[in-house]
Amino acid sequence: MTVTIKDVARLAGVSASSVCRALANPxxxxxxxxxxxxxxxxxxGYVPNRTARALSTGRTGNLGIVLPDLANPFFAGVVKAAQTRARALDHSVFLSDIDEDPAVETLLIRAxxxxxxxxxxxxxxxxxxELRALHGKVPIVLLNRRLTPFPSVTLDAASGMTQALLHLHVLGHKRVAYVAGPRTSWANRERLRGLxxxxxxxxxxxxxxxxxxxxVExxxxxxxxxxxxxxxxVLAFNDLTALGLLNRLRDRNFHVPEEISVIGFxxxxxSSLVSPALTTIGVDMERIGQAGVDLLLETMADPAHPPxxxxxxxxxxxxxxxxxxRPH
Amino acid sequence: MTVTIKDVARLAGVSASSVCRALANPxxxxxxxxxxxxxxxxxxGYVPNRTARALSTGRTGNLGIVLPDLANPFFAGVVKAAQTRARALDHSVFLSDIDEDPAVETLLIRAxxxxxxxxxxxxxxxxxxELRALHGKVPIVLLNRRLTPFPSVTLDAASGMTQALLHLHVLGHKRVAYVAGPRTSWANRERLRGLxxxxxxxxxxxxxxxxxxxxVExxxxxxxxxxxxxxxxVLAFNDLTALGLLNRLRDRNFHVPEEISVIGFxxxxxSSLVSPALTTIGVDMERIGQAGVDLLLETMADPAHPPxxxxxxxxxxxxxxxxxxRPH
DNA sequence: CGTCAGTCTGGAACCGTTTCCGGAATATTG
DNA sequence: CAATATTCCGGAAACGGTTCCAGACTGACG
Structure with a gap:
């Protein structure tokens, strides 16, 4: 049924170990x-069984990506980039959407x-x-969160917020609101702090x-x-939130930007397709995903290396x- | 370092096989x-090593999901639902985004x-x-494509198109355009046929x-x-395409819907957030993903069962x- | 109490690959 | 050509589970 290394060995008239060597280091x-x-x-048409290899070598060639919500285009973009990068480096990707539920997160990871x-x-x-309890058990790279002793990829929220506030300042705004994201989100705290x-x-x-x-809701x-x-x-935690604001404001017959300005993240x-098109603090999702995978592979190669x-x-x-x- | 079934066996004072039995069928x-x-x-804190189990039983407990583009919210939605369903049924999910490249598709699958x-x-x-060549090698469920002898989850495009055309008919339209999707897309052909x-x-x-x-581009x-x-x-292959149309039409100072009506899929x-909000043929992404996983698990349980x-x-x-x- | 059926258990083989080790074959050197 | 160094290969063990098989034990029954 399925062709194994032994079949190859027999046909080639050599031993399995030789087949293995011939393929691993020619x-x-x-x-x-x-x-x-x-x-x-x-x-x-022999294809090595990666499961068997994993058992023998302890390395699976798989990466796990865990995220709060795939319906958020930001995460979808990051995952897409990460997956592409991983494949280029000959790795496959397990995907886990935890649906914004902190409880399932560590469970999923352990599974x-x-x-x-x-x-x-x-x-x-x-x-x-909870995260620290995982340290040492498996290489981990954090995206959008900074926590010793993990390596991480984060965004320069402070800079973005400064740019945004400068922009608003020039436009004459004196009082601005920040619509916060999840309490458990490090990025949320960071953005507020930056602001x-x-x-x-x-x-x-x-x-x-x-x-x-x-x-959006x-x-x-x-x-x-x-x-x-x-x-x-008003500055929103992210674009989805900003879009929700935009929509509800319109329902309330409030005009953006005439009566109130909105900025996303x-x-x-x-965010470029709605009207008015959203002013937002942009990030490079592709680079985030790619950097995450690169960092992870570096960490896997040398877990002892400082994060x-x-x-x-x-x-x-x-x-x-x-x-x-405008005065009104 | 890592705790195996033998450690459990030793501590419990029984053999490994008994541990296995105790866990598998108490x-x-x-x-x-x-x-x-x-x-x-x-x-x-013993957790069975699924890799080892897979080698021994031949069943991995993993599902592979392959899709053209995760940046398309439709696919993101389907994957999210599928992943959630899979987890509920104790399965993990491998994700492969082929970035609309048919060539990598079968490669990825084989890998x-x-x-x-x-x-x-x-x-x-x-x-x-290419798809048929995979039949028999591994259970496969097709989403958005019908092809003997595979089980499939498809959309009633004909009904959607009929509803849309009836809608346009009532509004007095006599000539409508269809902006096609990828030539290689079965759904595209199906939608055009339905239309x-x-x-x-x-x-x-x-x-x-x-x-x-x-x-969108x-x-x-x-x-x-x-x-x-x-x-x-104009009817577009999908919402993204329709949104792109909407945007470019606005750039051209063409008014939607006064001068031209647009329908997505x-x-x-x-699609509900842009303005004008897009009239579209809606589908239940959650149900698609869920049905896909359910069908797949049924197929896995009994591969001989008619698709x-x-x-x-x-x-x-x-x-x-x-x-x-309106005349002009 | 002996026999038998039935239940429960441990040992061993196996899944497919990698890797270590020792020996055979070959090449190198004096 | 002998001795040694080097290259190449096959066998076997290991990875961590599952499952088959046979034997030990239990209880029921005559």
Missing amino acids: GGVRPDTREQVQRAVREL LLRQVDGFLLCSPRSSDE RSAAESRPIEVIEVGTAPPT GGAAMADVVLRTGVTA DGILL AHRKLPTQLIVRSSTDVV | GGVRPDTREQVQRAVREL LLRQVDGFLLCSPRSSDE RSAAESRPIEVIEVGTAPPT GGAAMADVVLRTGVTA DGILL AHRKLPTQLIVRSSTDVV
Whole structure:
């Protein structure tokens, strides 16, 4: 039924170990046996069984990617890039969508533990302790979260927020709201922190508004709260939230950007398609996914190596959802 | 380092085979040994090595999902649902994004062949022959493609197209364009067929317009071609394409829906957020992913069983991108 | 109490590959 | 040509489970 290394060995007239060597390091066998083996491999269409190899070597050639919500185009983009990169480096990818539920996160990880060589955790929602408990068991790279002793890929939220606030400042805004993301999100805290510190040196007041699931619905639900604060501009945790705001504001007959400016975060494709097109703090999802995989593979190659960190730039993309403050 | 079945066996004072039995079918061992084993398992935190199990049983507990483009929210939605369903049924998921490249599709499949118990192929781009060559090697369920002898989950495109055309008919449209998707897409052919057959019984002419990558850019690129045809309405292969059209038409100062009506396909969230909100033929992505996994698991359980087919309904969602024809 | 059926258990083989080890064959050197 | 160094190969063990098989034990029954 399925062709194994022994079939190849028999056909090539050599032993299984020679077949193995011929394939693993072709220099380790005589040219003629290598030729024999290769011919047999071709003839039988032999493909090594990676499961068996994994058992024997302890390396699976698989990566695990865990993320909060694949329906968020940001994560979809990151995963796509990561998967592509992983394949280029001859690795396959296990995908786990935890649906924003911190509880299943560590469970999922433990379930996949022995089936992967390492994990890429995208915006993990677990507590510091839970994550740390995993350290040493398996190589892990954190995306969108910084936590000793893990390597990580993060975004320069402070820079993005500074750019955004400068933009708003120039437009004359004095009071801005921040619609927060999940409490368990490190990126959320980081963005708020960046925003606050950017506001310190300017005559701008930042008002934090509740916490919303980082989705369109979540953003929509916060629109009324934002309006009640009387701010002239609002920054959202991410684009999805901003889009929800945009929509609900329109329903309320509030005009963006004339009456209120809106700024998102991520720069998903979608944000350029709505109208008014969303001003947002853009990031390079492709680079994030790619950097994550690269870092992970480095960590796997040398787990003892001190954890590396990559902080990727953010870039304010000014579109049509922000404008000067007008008296009314 | 890592705790194996032998460690459990030693601690429990039984043999490895008993541990195995105690875990696999608890009824097969005496209550007190079962208790011993369970205690040892808990104490050591033993988790069976699925790789080893796979080698021994031939079943991996993994599913492979292959799709053309994760950046398309339709596929992201389907994968999310499929992954969730798979986990509920105690299976993990390998993800492969082929980036719309038919060539890598079968390669990827073959690479994962022995690491999964079955494949869910979403809108596969390979030829009938290539796919058929895989039959018998591994259980496969096709999504968005019907091809003997595979089980499949498809959409009732004909119904959706009929609903759409009826809608346009009522609005007075006589000439409509169809912006095609990839040539290799079965769904594309099916949608066009459905559209044509729906048009037959009505005084409506359907003009097929080139083929575009099923993306926003692809749709945008086709806008001018559509305009040159002088149609009053255009149906796009999918929402992304429709969104691209919408955008480019706006750039050209063409008003939707006053001057031209636009209809999409899929009903991705995004389509409701743009303005004008897109009229589209909606599908239940969650159900698609779930049905796909269910079908696949049934097929895996009994490969000899005649292939099952699920044709899921489509539902026209009328929003603001369609309106009556106006003379000008 | 002996026999038998039935239950439970441990040992061993096996899944497909890798890797270590020792020996055979070949090449190198004096 | 003998002695030694080197290359190449096959056998066997190992990875961590599962499953078959045969034997030990239990209880029931005559």
